[in-house]
Amino acid sequence: MAKFLDIHPTDPQPRLVAQVVEALRNDAVIAYPTDSGYALGTRVGNHSGAERIRAIRHLDDKHHFTLICSDFAQLGQLVVLDNSAFRAIKAATPGPYTFILPATKEVPRRLAHPKKKTVGVRIPQHTFVKELLRELGEPLLSSTLILPGETEPMSEGWVIKDELDHVLDIVVEAGEVTSEPTTVIDYSNGAPEVVRHGSGDASRFE
Incomplete structure (x- = not known):
């Protein structure tokens, strides 16, 4: 059974955040709220966790996971940015965008696109x-929590706990969450291409 943690949306309780961190370090898979719906997350080095996320979402091994970063400095260690991409992405983050960019050697080969050598990265604007x-x-290795057959991310912690209790370790509730996914911008060919319109304003990249 998944542990359900009700965390304050603007002033997260340190002991509860520490519980989630400890669980992740012990290879847990969590459902957590972001600024664009819920996501599934696990530690980058947790191979079995990645497979569990694939199983929950019925994804094949071609699925692009997203690396959730704390800030722009961390993002810059994972992807290659030219000057124009640097300026545009820095201006749009943190926010509800996912960027597909060439991966650096810091990114495990299994997480990058096998042909393009790209990876998805994002810096959410969410206090927790x-x-x-x-x-x-x-x-954090992450994937939007969209169940098989659905088109929008899940947005209520108690519903996730009810439906996925047997396959998750922790479900975090932390205030209201939108059900609209991120806007996805592909920079793998040098110029921005809007791959998916979502909760982030895409016009700045069009």
Whole structure:
């Protein structure tokens, strides 16, 4: 059974954040709120956790996971940015965007696109997530919590607990969450291409 943690949305309780961090370090898979719906998360080095996320969402091994970063400095260690991408992404983060960019050698090969050598990265604007990443001290391997057959992310912690109780370790509730996914911008060919319109304003990249 998954542990359900009700965390304050603007002033997260340190002991509860620490519980989530400890669980992640012990290879837990969590459902957590972001600024664009719920996501599934686990430690980057947790191979079995990645497989569990794939199983929950019925994804194949071609699925692009996203690396959730605490700040722009951490993001810059994972992806290659030219000057124009640097300026545009820095201006849009933190926020509800996912960026697909060439991966650096810091990114495990299994997490990058096998042909393009790209990876998805994001810096959410969510108080709990920022605290979690600060305490964890590393990026979080993540995938939007969209169940098979659905088109929108799940947005209510108690519903997630009810439906996925047997396959998750922790479900975090931390205030109201939108059900609209991130806007996805692909920079893998040098110029921005809007791959998915979502909760972030795409016009700045069009």
